[in-house]
Amino acid sequence: MSQIIQINDTSKNIRKNPEFDVSKITKSDYIKSLIDEAERSHAIDSDTVTKIYSSVMDALAALIEQKTSGESYSVTEDTASQLIGTIIANAGEYLISLGDDYYALETLINNDMLELYKLGLLNMRKLLLECVNMLVKIKKTRISLPNRDYNSSIDNKISAAIKNVDEKYCSHIVSLSGMYTPSKRVAARCAPLKIMLYEHYLYYENIFCSHFGKGTELIYYTYCENFAENPAFAHVNIYKLVLKNATGAVLAGKNPGTLSIDNSDCEKIYDKFSNISPDEFSGLVLSALDKIRFGNLKYNRDVMEADIPYIKNAVQNRSLDGYLLLM
Amino acid sequence: MSQSYLILIKNAAVSSAREKNVSELMELNDTLIQHGMTITLDEAKELVLKREKSLSENGRVEIGLGALGKIAQIFAGSRYIQRNDFAYEIEQIADLFYFIKTEIKDTVSDIKLINSLFYLYENKCGGSFSLLSGYYTDKIIRYYNTGHNINNGNSDIMELVFEDDYLIEEDD
Numbered sequence: 440m441s442q443i444i445q446i447n448d449t450s451k452n453i454r455k456n457p458e459f460d461v462s463k464i465t466k467s468d469y470i471k472s473l474i475d476e477a478e479r480s481h482a483i484d485s486d487t488v489t490k491i492y493s494s495v496m497d498a499l500a501a502l503i504e505q506k507t508s509g510e511s512y513s514v515t516e517d518t519a520s521q522l523i524g525t526i527i528a529n530a531g532e533y534l535i536s537l538g539d540d541y542y543a544l545e546t547l548i549n550n551d552m553l554e555l556y557k558l559g560l561l562n563m564r565k566l567l568l569e570c571v572n573m574l575v576k577i578k579k580t581r582i583s584l585p586n587r588d589y590n591s592s593i594d595n596k597i598s599a600a601i602k603n604v605d606e607k608y609c610s611h612i613v614s615l616s617g618m619y620t621p622s623k624r625v626a627a628r629c630a631p632l633k634i635m636l637y638e639h640y641l642y643y644e645n646i647f648c649s650h651f652g653k654g655t656e657l658i659y660y661t662y663c664e665n666f667a668e669n670p671a672f673a674h675v676n677i678y679k680l681v682l683k684n685a686t687g688a689v690l691a692g693k694n695p696g697t698l699s700i701d702n703s704d705c706e707k708i709y710d711k712f713s714n715i716s717p718d719e720f721s722g723l724v725l726s727a728l729d730k731i732r733f734g735n736l737k738y739n740r741d742v743m744e745a746d747i748p749y750i751k752n753a754v755q756n757r758s759l760d761g762y763l764l765l766m
Numbered sequence: 767m768s769q770s771y772l773i774l775i776k777n778a779a780v781s782s783a784r785e786k787n788v789s790e791l792m793e794l795n796d797t798l799i800q801h802g803m804t805i806t807l808d809e810a811k812e813l814v815l816k817r818e819k820s821l822s823e824n825g826r827v828e829i830g831l832g833a834l835g836k837i838a839q840i841f842a843g844s845r846y847i848q849r850n851d852f853a854y855e856i857e858q859i860a861d862l863f864y865f866i867k868t869e870i871k872d873t874v875s876d877i878k879l880i881n882s883l884f885y886l887y888e889n890k891c892g893g894s895f896s897l898l899s900g901y902y903t904d905k906i907i908r909y910y911n912t913g914h915n916i917n918n919g920n921s922d923i924m925e926l927v928f929e930d931d932y933l934i935e936e937d938d
Contacts, residue, residue, distance in 0.1 A: 471771070492778030495771070500829035510875030512832030515868060519827035520772045527771055 453482045454541045461540045467628050469531040473544050487548060498526045498553040525607070526552060528629055529559030536562055563604075566631035570601050573638040580645035584659055585671045592619040597638065604630040622679045622742040640738065644678035647734030654698040655681055661766045680764060682742060687763045689727040696731070699766055705759040712754045720754075721747050772827070780818065783829075787814045790831040794838055801842040802849060809853035816857045824864040833876045834860050840884050846893025855895065859883060862899050870910035882906070 453459060458480035465472045474491060477483040502522045503514050514522070533555050534543040547555070574597050581593055596618045604613055613630035621640035627633035648655040658680050663670045681698060688697040690711060691704035712720060721744070728743050729736075753762040791810040798804055805813070817834050821827065838856050841847060847855050863879060874882075883898065891897040 471774075489778045489782070492775045493782055495775045496779040496783070496829060499775075499827070503829065507872070507875075510877070511867070511872060512830065512836075512876055513821065513826045513828035513864065513867065514872065516772065516825045516827055518872075523771045523775065 453477070453544055456480055456482045458482070459541075459544075464540050466535055469535055469543075470527055470547065473534070473540065473547060477544055482544070483548065491547060491552070494552040495523060495526060497551065498530075498556050499523055501553050502526065524612070526556045529557075529563055530555035531559065532629055533559035533562055563629070563631050566635060567601055567605055570631060570634045570638060571598075573635065573642065574598060574601075577638055577642050577645060580642060580649055582645060582648050582655055582677060584656060584677065586619070586659070586673060586677065587671050588619040588674070589677065592641075597634065600630075600634055604634065620676060622676050622682070623738065623745075643735040643738040644676075647739065648678055648681050650733040651681055651685070651696065651698055658684060658698050658764055658766065662764055665764065679742065682739060683746070684763055684766075685731050686724065686728050686743060687759070689730050690724070696733075700763050701765055702760065705757075705763070705765075708759060709754060709757060717751075720751055724750055776827070784814055784818075787817075787831050787834075790835065791838070794835055797839055798842045798852075803842040803847075803852045804849070805838070805853055805856075813853055813857055813860075817860055820861040820864050824861075824868045826864050826868060833863055833880065836876060836880050837863060840880050841887070844884070844888060844893065846888070858895050858899070859887075862895075862903060866903060866906055869907045873910050 459482045460476060460480065463472070463476045474483070474488055478485070478488055499519060499522055502525070503511070506518070506522065507514070530552055534547060537543045537546060577593055577597070582589070600613055600615065613633050615625060615633070615637055618637070619641070621637065621644060623640055625633055625637045625640065627636050655677065659673075659677055660670060662668070662675055662680055663673050668675070684698045684700055685695070687700050687704065687708065689695055691700065691707045693704070711723065715723065724743065724747055725740060728739060731739070749762060753759045788807070788810045791805055791813060792807060795804050813834065834856070837860050841856060841859060842852070863883065866879060886902045887893060887898050890902060
C-alpha cells in the first residue's frame with residue numbers, strides 16, 4: 440500500500456524544521472491540526488494549504504458523482520458537509536496509521552486527498568471486519584439473562600451499527616444510543632474505532648461475569664427484585680453489579696469469586712477503612728480488586744478507580760448497603 | 767467540524783475554480799455558435815459569479831461548471847431567447863434550477879430537470895421566464911414533494927411535463 444504514496448524531496452525539510460511542534464497536533468482533528476501547525480511553523484506556505492483544501496474539493500466531486508450515480512453536479516451544503524467529514528475522517532485515519540506526524544504531513548502535501556481517502560477507507564473497512572469478528576466473540580461469551588438492552592445490542596444493534604457505518608462510506612459518526620451501556624464511556628475519534636471499543640468493553644464484561652457463573656444471574660435478579668425492576672427492562676450494568684460485590688467481598692475478607700455480602704460484611708469493611716488516610720483508601724480498594732484475576736484487569740481497575748469517590752462516600756456515611764447489593 | 771471544513775475548502779477552492787469555470791464556459795462557445803449564441807468573456811465572468819451567489823443562497827455546493835454548462839447548451843436552442851439576452855436568461859434559469867433542486871430534495875437528475883424546464887419554457891411559457899419561475903415551478907415542486915413521484919424518485923419529470931392534463935386538472 441505504501442508504495443503508491445509519493446514523497447517529494449522538498450518536503451523532507453519539514454523534519455528539519457525546529458519550529459514544527461508535533462505536540463500541538465491532535466488526533467481528533469488530525470488533518471486540520473497538521474495543516475495549522477505546518478502553516479504556523481512556516482513548514483508550508485499558503486499556496487500549499489490552498490492546494491490541500493482544493494484537493495478535498497476534487498475528492499468531494501468524486502464522492503458526489505458516486506452518491507448521485509453521476510446524475511447531479513451539485514448537492515446541498517448539508518450533504519457536502521457530510522461527505523467532506525467522511526473524506527477528512529478516512530484520510531485522517533490513514534495518515535494517523537502512518538504513525539509519524541512528519542511523514543503524515545509529507546504524505547498529505549504530496550498526494551491527492553481522494554487517494555488518501557481511499558486508503559483510509561480500506562483501513563476502516565478492515566477495522567469493520569475486525570468488529571464483525573469481535574461480535575462473534577461477544578456472542579460466544581454472552582451472559583444468559585433476559586435483559587432486553589443487552590440482548591438486542593448483541594443480537595441486532597451492533598451489527599446494524601457496523602452495516603450503517605459501512606454503507607455511509609465509513610462515516611466518522613456513529614451513535615450508540617439505545618444500546619446496552621458498558622461501565623466505561625466509549626469515546627473514539629471515528630466510527631469503526633468506537634464500535635470496536637464498545638465491543639471490547641462488552642467482551643471484557645462478559646468474560647468477567649462468566650467467571651461467577653450462576654452468581655451473576657443471582658445478583659441480577661436480586662437487583663431487579665430490590666429495585667422493583669422488570670428483569671427484561673432493567674437499566675443496569677450487569678458487570679458493575681458483579682464487580683462491586685466481588686470487590687466488596689474481598690474487602691470483607693472473603694475468597695475472590697464470592698458475590699454474597701451481608702450487613703456483617705459491611706461492618707468488616709467499615710472497620711477496615713477506619714483510621715486510614717485518603718491515599719491509603721484507594722490503595723486498599725485496588726489491592727482487593729487485584730486479587731480478582733478475572734476478565735481484563737486493566738478494564739476492571741479503570742472502572743473501579745472511577746468508583747472510588749462513591750465507595751469513600753458510602754464508607755463515610757456507613758451506607759455501603761446502598762452501594763453494594765446485600766444478598 | 768465538517769461545516770467549518772466546508773467553509774475553509776470553499777474559500778480555498780473558489781478563486782482557482784472561478785478562473786477554470788470561466789474558461790470552460792468560453793469553450794462552450796464552439797457549440798453555442800451553432801445556435802447563433804455566444805457568451806463574451808465579461809458575460810462568462812458574470813455568470814460564474816452569479817452562479818456562486820445562487821449556489822450559496824440555495825445552500826448548495828457544485829464542483830466544476832456543472833449544471834450551468836448544460837443549461838447554456840440546452841437553452842441555446844430556444845426559439846425565444848435572443849443573442850443579447852442569452853447570458854442573462856441563462857443566469858436566471860440556473861438560479862431557478864438550483865432553487866428547485868434544493869426544494870425537491872435532489873429527487874431528480876440534473877439533466878431531467880433541465881430538459882423539463884426547457885420543455886416548459888418552450889411549449890408552455892412561450893419564453894416567459896416569469897411564468898416558468900412562478901406557476902410551473904410551483905407545479906414541479908408540488909409534484910415532487912407531495913408523493914406524485916411514486917417511483918421513489920426514479921420517475922421521469924418528463925412524465926409531468928408531457929402530462930398536460932395533470933397540470934390543467936391541478937389548476938382547476
